[in-house]
Amino acid sequence: NAGVTQTPKFQVLKTGQSMTLQCAQDMNHEYMSWYRQDPGMGLRLIHYSVGAGITDQGEVPNGYNVSRSTTEDFPLRLLSAAPSQTSVYFCASSPDSNTEAFFGQGTRLTVV
Amino acid sequence: LAKTTQPISMDSYEGQEVNITCSHNNIATNDYITWYQQFPSQGPRFIIQGYKTKVTNEVASLFIPADRKSSTLSLPRVSLSDTAVYYCLVGDMTYQAGTALIFGKGTTLSVSS
Secondary structure, three states: OOEEEOOOOOEEEEOOOOOEEEEEEEOOEEEEEEEEEOOOOOOEEEEEEEEEEEEEEOOOOEEEEEEEOOOOOEEEOOOOHHHHOEEEEEEEEOOOOOOOOOOOEEEEEEEO | OOOOOOOEEEEEEEOEEEEEEHHHOOOOOOOEEEEEEEEEOOOEEEEEEOOOOEEEEEOOOOEEOOOEEEEEEOOOOOHHHOOOEEEEEEOOOHHHHOOOOOOOOOOOEEOOO
16 A cells, blocks of 8 residues: 655745646545645645545645545645745645544655 | 644653643544654654543553543653654644644654663
């Protein structure tokens, strides 16, 4: 079982560029979410999804878009990268709201 | 919105028992209490979850008093490899179906030899 797979692991972008962070899970989980983690901080929720076709905003959604066309995939799109989006991004999935969430290994993004 | 408060940092020595307390005064009736562990450059990893009284697994114990306004994660006989950040989370019913995990800054546990 691969669990939650995030790609790429590292990425450097120039200000204004766009890109998509990929997240895939093979556990047939309905719930998926994206977090960002800045140095010395806990994780902050960006967007989440309770099933295919359903997404909603978290604490810090500005500058990010998501879609959930399949149960397995939950990509995070940066429309126009800014230095403030330099962070480590984690994707997570869980079968429901009150059980164990599984996290990916993270994507370290630097915007210059 | 259930908010949690936990110590920023704790220090311990190998072989000791470590207890990390989390305060969650506004916990809702349907909320569960969950603890995660995070090592540097890795995603958080589930440790334990409970609703009331005591829960124990192969890694830790979780103690929850009757009023559920706090909880204590107990790590028996810690080793150097237990050095990590520990997060206490309470199910957030503000979000649809309480799906989203709300992380605070966590407790950084440092274990020395």
